[in-house]
Amino acid sequence: MKIKLLLVSILLSTAMGISQESIDSDAIEKIKNEGFNNSQIEAIAFNLIDKSGPRLSNSKGYKRAANYATEQLADWGLTNTNLEPWGEFGKGWEIHKSYVAMTKPYYMPFIAVPKAWTASTNGEVSGKVVFVDISSEEDFAKYKGTLKDAIVAVKPSGDQGPTFEPDAVRFTEEQLKEMEQPEEPRGERTPEQEERRKRWMAMRELNQKIGTFFKEEGVAVILKGARGIEGTLFTSGGRGYLKDAPESVSEIEVAPEHLNLLARLNSNGVPVEVEAEIKTSFDESDLQGYNVIGEIPGSDKKLKSEIVMMGGHLDSWHGATGATDNAAGCIVMMEAARILKATGLNPKRTIRIALWGGEEQGLHGSRNYVKNHFGDRETMELTKEQEKVSAYYNIDNGTGRIRGIYLQGNDKVKPIFEEWFKPFDDIIDNTTLTIRNTGGTDHLGFDAIGIPGFQFIQDPIEYRTRTHHTNMDTYERLVIDDLKQMAVIVASFVYNTAQREEKLPREALETSSR
Amino acid sequence: MKIKLLLVSILLSTAMGISQESIDSDAIEKIKNEGFNNSQIEAIAFNLIDKSGPRLSNSKGYKRAANYATEQLADWGLTNTNLEPWGEFGKGWEIHKSYVAMTKPYYMPFIAVPKAWTASTNGEVSGKVVFVDISSEEDFAKYKGTLKDAIVAVKPSGDQGPTFEPDAVRFTEEQLKEMEQPEEPRGERTPEQEERRKRWMAMRELNQKIGTFFKEEGVAVILKGARGIEGTLFTSGGRGYLKDAPESVSEIEVAPEHLNLLARLNSNGVPVEVEAEIKTSFDESDLQGYNVIGEIPGSDKKLKSEIVMMGGHLDSWHGATGATDNAAGCIVMMEAARILKATGLNPKRTIRIALWGGEEQGLHGSRNYVKNHFGDRETMELTKEQEKVSAYYNIDNGTGRIRGIYLQGNDKVKPIFEEWFKPFDDIIDNTTLTIRNTGGTDHLGFDAIGIPGFQFIQDPIEYRTRTHHTNMDTYERLVIDDLKQMAVIVASFVYNTAQREEKLPREALETSSR
Structure with a gap:
């Protein structure tokens, strides 16, 4: 029914010179x-x-x-x-084992995923967790010589309160209407935007240096809070796939609930221990x-x-x-x-x-x-x-x-x-x-x-x-x-x-x- | 401000004999x-x-x-x-290790929790997964003698599509209004309800028998689809805490996404293997x-x-x-x-x-x-x-x-x-x-x-x-x-x-x- 009406309207509009597009309705029906x-x-x-x-x-x-x-x-x-x-x-990469759990003050298996192209741990590693907070290169001095074989935790994630918005949505008519408007042309960056960009670039550079520092210090494994909530976590990967990329320290992205548990215990003076085993392999054959x-x-x-x-x-x-x-x-x-x-x-x-x-x-x-x-x-x-x-x-x-x-x-x-x-x-x-x-x-x-x-x-x-x-x-x-x-x-x-x-x-x- | 108005209204209503309740407003303020x-x-x-x-x-x-x-x-x-x-x-119970992953056709660590008061596996167990579908006692014959040291999977979970409703809600005014109405008195069970109840009782009885059957057959570990979605899974426990409860087979409740992955691979003819280690301990000292x-x-x-x-x-x-x-x-x-x-x-x-x-x-x-x-x-x-x-x-x-x-x-x-x-x-x-x-x-x-x-x-x-x-x-x-x-x-x-x-x-x- 719709199709027939449409055909008429297409023929009409074509006849009136409004549109040059003809549609093969039979073909569309077959599709x-x-x-x-x-x-x-x-x-x-x-x-x-x-x-x-x-x-x-x-x-x-x-x-x-x-x-x-x-x-x-x-x-x-x-x-x-x-x-x-x-x-x-660059290199292929596989995970063959991924396991991490808190063992003290009590046992709790973690939801976690190794960062892509991260190295293996040296078998199963276990022990006290060292919380590292590096916000500038000066902070390296605080940790220099102390991280040999350490299980290091960095960057607990933000707030993880209840979600009052649905996870799944469809666009509303209003949202689509809004989308039809041309975008505002982007002006020059404001000083605040420029400042933010610079901070972001500096942070990226610092993160690379932190990676090198951890490698030089002989860190056993890095636990990092992932973005996500309630068992869902967002994964990532660095540039370890590149042909000449050096092998980095094994790094695990941990569900925020679990990393923040470690962090809260630690900041309240409760010693925490972890056991972890990551086994990965690289493939440089092609x-x-x-x-x-x-x-x-x-x-x-x-x-x-x-x-x-x-x-x-x-x-x-x-x-x-x-x-x-x-x-x-x-x-x-x-x-x-x-x-x-x-x-x-x-x-x-x-x-x-x-x-x-x-x-x-x-x-x-x-x-x-x-x-x-x-x-x-x-x-x-x-x-x-x-x-x-x-x-x-x-x-x-x-x-x-x-x-x-x-x-x-x-x-x-x-x-x-x-x-x-x-x-x-x-x-x-x-x-x-x-x-x-x-x-x-x-x-x-x-x-x-x-x-x-x-x-x-x-x-x-x-x-x-x-x-x-x-x-x-x-x-x-x-x-x-x-x-x-x-x-x-x-x-x-x-x-x-x-x-x-x-x-x-x-x-x-x-x-x-x- | 609100408090003062309230006091007046309480005094008024008390004086008018509408309410016998006097409130100590000072105390409430202190609280x-x-x-x-x-x-x-x-x-x-x-x-x-x-x-x-x-x-x-x-x-x-x-x-x-x-x-x-x-x-x-x-x-x-x-x-x-x-x-x-x-x-x-009854008995105390602890988890000391909980690990389960698919190892074939490729590696995938599972989100999973051992059922409470479940036994340990015999160290790390690994191998082919046997899918068991028992819907009546007659089905035991199909599996008798075949499950020695088997990794058994049962009961994949239902549909896990996107969630268009928010996880977190507060009651609306309408919902609370509805809640103020007295409940309809429950009548006799309808024949359908009675039928459903009977089916449920029969299923519970069968599940107990299945547990005993698995134990007798020497099953290594049971993987069961949990209720839940997107990394959240609902846990449970049987009656293994009771003083005289026999030790049951180690049973793991697995995120539905992961158990259903095994099930879909299996039903499409792709052999799947799993490795699992559950270590638990019971405490009967008190x-x-x-x-x-x-x-x-x-x-x-x-x-x-x-x-x-x-x-x-x-x-x-x-x-x-x-x-x-x-x-x-x-x-x-x-x-x-x-x-x-x-x-x-x-x-x-x-x-x-x-x-x-x-x-x-x-x-x-x-x-x-x-x-x-x-x-x-x-x-x-x-x-x-x-x-x-x-x-x-x-x-x-x-x-x-x-x-x-x-x-x-x-x-x-x-x-x-x-x-x-x-x-x-x-x-x-x-x-x-x-x-x-x-x-x-x-x-x-x-x-x-x-x-x-x-x-x-x-x-x-x-x-x-x-x-x-x-x-x-x-x-x-x-x-x-x-x-x-x-x-x-x-x-x-x-x-x-x-x-x-x-x-x-x-x-x-x-x-x-x-």
Whole structure:
């Protein structure tokens, strides 16, 4: 019913010259039918998440997932499927044992995750905990010569009171309306902002020196309060993956409730002891980073040399199985590719899927792919292939359904996307197109060298509160219905991009190289 | 300002014969001042929670907390402070090591807590996980002879999707209004309810038999999916504390995300292996259960033989430090006792504080105290002392502030409590007195033998979602301001009860023995 009305309105508006976009409603219906009635979302999710395990860049889990994805895409009939190296990433790393508990004044096992690329402890270590508070280089003197084989605790976390806000939310109509407004242009930094930036830089530098100091002093293990609450903790990792990175002291991120227990006991004069064992291994056999690539070759003689790209990062952090960050994006992109093959639509332009590595360490996989294929953002030397890419679509905001898209400042695509969203009125509330940019993930590399790169607006669900980068980013956190909606919309956008007479309009490069 | 207006209204209403309750406003002001300006809540909380550790009945942690409380009450000038035995509870139990992780297809440490009073594993055990699904006794045959030294997994948990409701809530005005209505009398069980009850009884019986079967078959360790979400898990314990309880197989309650990971891998044909080590010890040196008792002796010659009681249970489960269940209640009661001493009010009747043991295993401490001192609920043989107790006030609903009180069917106390709540209009929203009963905790034993026993209505905060019985019931979960409010109100109610001309009106015993 909706579809019919829509068709009429599209025909009318086209006839009236309001819009140049025609939509192949039959194709969209086929995509919807395949995505909602023959979904493979759960099977893809199981394979990427539970079966592969944590997908830290260059880890065995990453390789399991990348191999599965490559083979699965080929099985569905994609071509040129391969694990494409993008350059040197660094060392693989695995956890083989992770255990830490308070043993005095009483026994309490801790919820904790070793920081990524951290070293092993020397077997099981145990003993008194030394609380170290270093706020400037002068403080090193206080501890010099006292930390040999010490179990060191640093940085208890902040307040952990009850949470009166829900962990999971969807955007409200008001929030989406607000998002439609252009952002206030950022002025010069205020003196306070400048001051804060300087303090942050100084702290970062000090933290590096503290790491070196602990290593030189022969510290046995470092316990650090993690961000998080009630059993959920946010993990992290340093730059220990780099080929020449020195081995650092074993460092464990501990649930704030448990680290703060140690800290409160200590500050009230109660001696605390801990036992801990971390066993990790590094793998330097292959320092290359890899992206997963596959294609649906274009069917139109003239247009098949042009490309529509879609992707998301396949790597995750190591404390859980990275279900929402970002198996979700890969599941959606793989399912969209499957839908496009299964519907037999034979798109005119070539469609290329890319699942990126090394995102969590600095968008390495996508940035290097762009550099290798399309152009160097430093020199702005571009390849011929750069011209041929119509658009790149990315998913990396968790499991929440699509509510719209960030136009990344490209207002020429707005009327096009408006038409393309219309067939989804029944599965999107308050479809929102915002001229705003969104950052932090893999579309940026494309955007930087003038290829229209887009990230969809997604409902947040628990992304910031409970899932991304945490030890609880597990299969349970997926909202399967939302993933189905995303896959159908992405498949449609990619298909429309592949069928459109022209490539998507680009911004002038001067303004798009942010 | 509020106080003055109130005084006038009390005088007026008394003069008009509307109420017989006079309130000593000076005393209430002193209580408020002491509770809000000289609070010891945080110090008491630290000692009961962090310093004592988990307070499982008859554990060393329980004894540390009970000893601290006894000494602290004496330090504040209470008399007759002692650890009073209430009868045989059973064995003490400690955890010395708790570790479980998946080792194949990849390494993943689990969030898990051994079930209370469970046995040790035979050192570290490791190997393939055997999934056991027993839904009737006939199923035993399927596994007979196959489970020797097996790591058995049972009962994956239910759905663990995102939580769109906040973990922490306060009662709304509407909810409190609804609570003021009398409950619908419970009719006979419907056939469906009867059916459900039978199924539940049968399941309980079967579970006992399964336990025995696993023991006989020589199972190495049982992994069981716990209730909970995102790192929070609800712990439990069987009846292994009883003197003659046989040693059961080591059993670990595992975060549902982790047990379900094993289950999903297994059901998709991926072999899973686990390593686990549980080390526990039993202590049979003293099977007695103990309550903490202390008194503020009455100052009125005639009335000092009469008693006002207040209390809460001191024991907790073992997965965390039992901050809200129920250190909170003990903190409030201890602080109320301290306030009453510090203000020098010298109440007429004797005030007795009781911190109960064995509540989590069946309200044992309070029920046996009532039996030992006041009467037997079975025979309804009552002591002379029973006559002398005016009321018992209990706190055991977590850290949330007082919003009113359950009258436990005793409508004669309603006008009295209404007057007593008036000085707290400024710190209670929508004060609610409900004729309803509330169950599940230590006032029931008093109520059952005709002593008016009351439990306050408290804001839920995170009690049901995140804290009571969980591994995350830690110091962080306390809302200190709410505890202060509770202590001040409890101290006032206890003081008013001690000063009142008559003891509180009682219900006829026939109707109160529910």
